[in-house]
Amino acid sequence: MTVHYDRLSNLDASFLALETRTTHMHVGAVAIFGPGPSVSDQGVAINTIRTLISSRLGSIPRYRQRLAMVPIEGHPVWVDDEHFHLDYHMRHIALPHPGSVEQLKQLTGRLMSQQLDRSKPLWELYVVEGLADGGFAIILKIHHCMVDGVSGIDLMAVLLDTSPKFELTDPKPWTPRPAPNGTELAVREISRSISALLAGARHFPSAIPTLAAEWSHRLRAASASLSSGWLTPTGRTPLNGNVGPARAFDWLQFELDDVKAIKNLHGATVNDVMLAIVAGAVRTYLLDGSRMNETELAGIDFRIMAPVSVRSSEDGGTLGNKVAMWLMALPIAEPDPAKRVAIVKCQTRSLKETDQALGAATLVDVSTGAPATLVSLAARLAGMARPFNMTVTNVPGPQFPLYLAGSPMVATYPLVPLWQSHGAGIAIFSLNGMVNIGINMSRDLIEDHALLARCLKGALEELMDTEPARPKKAKKRPPMGST
Numbered sequence: 395m396t397v398h399y400d401r402l403s404n405l406d407a408s409f410l411a412l413e414t415r416t417t418h419m420h421v422g423a424v425a426i427f428g429p430g431p432s433v434s435d436q437g438v439a440i441n442t443i444r445t446l447i448s449s450r451l452g453s454i455p456r457y458r459q460r461l462a463m464v465p466i467e468g469h470p471v472w473v474d475d476e477h478f479h480l481d482y483h484m485r486h487i488a489l490p491h492p493g494s495v496e497q498l499k500q501l502t503g504r505l506m507s508q509q510l511d512r513s514k515p516l517w518e519l520y521v522v523e524g525l526a527d528g529g530f531a532i533i534l535k536i537h538h539c540m541v542d543g544v545s546g547i548d549l550m551a552v553l554l555d556t557s558p559k560f561e562l563t564d565p566k567p568w569t570p571r572p573a574p575n576g577t578e579l580a581v582r583e584i585s586r587s588i589s590a591l592l593a594g595a596r597h598f599p600s601a602i603p604t605l606a607a608e609w610s611h612r613l614r615a616a617s618a619s620l621s622s623g624w625l626t627p628t629g630r631t632p633l634n635g636n637v638g639p640a641r642a643f644d645w646l647q648f649e650l651d652d653v654k655a656i657k658n659l660h661g662a663t664v665n666d667v668m669l670a671i672v673a674g675a676v677r678t679y680l681l682d683g684s685r686m687n688e689t690e691l692a693g694i695d696f697r698i699m700a701p702v703s704v705r706s707s708e709d710g711g712t713l714g715n716k717v718a719m720w721l722m723a724l725p726i727a728e729p730d731p732a733k734r735v736a737i738v739k740c741q742t743r744s745l746k747e748t749d750q751a752l753g754a755a756t757l758v759d760v761s762t763g764a765p766a767t768l769v770s771l772a773a774r775l776a777g778m779a780r781p782f783n784m785t786v787t788n789v790p791g792p793q794f795p796l797y798l799a800g801s802p803m804v805a806t807y808p809l810v811p812l813w814q815s816h817g818a819g820i821a822i823f824s825l826n827g828m829v830n831i832g833i834n835m836s837r838d839l840i841e842d843h844a845l846l847a848r849c850l851k852g853a854l855e856e857l858m859d860t861e862p863a864r865p866k867k868a869k870k871r872p873p874m875g876s877t
Contacts, residue, residue, distance in 0.1 A: 424643070424809075426806075446799055447484060448565040487522055498531055507639055518534075557797060560800055636815070656858060668788050677729075789823050812836055
């Protein structure tokens, strides 16, 4: 009998190791859809959506797999779930009248406060009807060990259509492949490790010159990545503290053209502008209500972790994580919004020039093959050290309309998990001319769940009324011999 399993990468496994009772490691999104042929006065045609999703699950086999552990080593692997039932993962609920946006936000916060069951495939999808405008919403939770932001876009390509027309096809029969028992899994993994070692040894002599040059560059990049602050704790702010399991979720939208206008005016990128907006919002939030004063802000090295995709074209259509992490300080002490853009632009240019995404990826590669217990310990120590104050992720999405069962997608608000001691995480996703921003928050640290959204909106408006920062002119020296 042929058995089947897939080993998780060390990066994917680290997201399992980071999860605790209070730090949930699922990513997610709230997708809002307008009225369409699958929505009527009687509600959403849930069977249509169920059939549509069921017929396309074959393109994403990970969604029918659960975790298993290699004996002794303790490393996780994926195996087919012989008890998979779509009805467990796809759930149908309705908002009470009047079906407001605020009710949808509260529902999302409650659902995101609950961890996924590790004995089953690590995802849940909620179809939410009863929205006031006649549409419906999809609330999606996926464990971070399964998916990153960019592979999430590949997932959208599977579930969504580019026109209102769609075809329902009968789901193809699916038979789970046999999973190895504990002994088989242990023996196969030992054999795999030995084979990989021998294969590397055979090719090593001829590859020495190429490897030396490549790893010299990689090690320089890794050194730059480590020196950016990964080994030193950052300052504590009112956004950082003891995090409980309860979450609140808020969102807002910008016009992408407004962000591009600022980008063009300042000679920056869209990502630069969005990071400068986040810096302005954090500044306003910390100064609001006398949480901190200007002097205290000036003494804080407020760092963010910004995931950067290292996914190649060959990785398209695959799940799992292909990301590295930028670590950078946001200029929250700078009162001039134009100067904030200039500072961010300078920092991102330096991060690119020193190839710190490659450096961070190299650090992950170096850990490949390390015992799972050491990887788990390293992941937890990194979380406890608090080398950054907040996660900010920005993923570009498709700039054309998308549909689910004939209903147009109006917005998709992404969610990033909160690390230990992080009160908020900001995720940005551009879609069809709009910038969608999702804000995941700890209820223990943030009382006004709408304040950060207001601060982000204010930071955008502030930048729209600002001229670019001009470099200071050097003072002219007096002519030689003058007095």
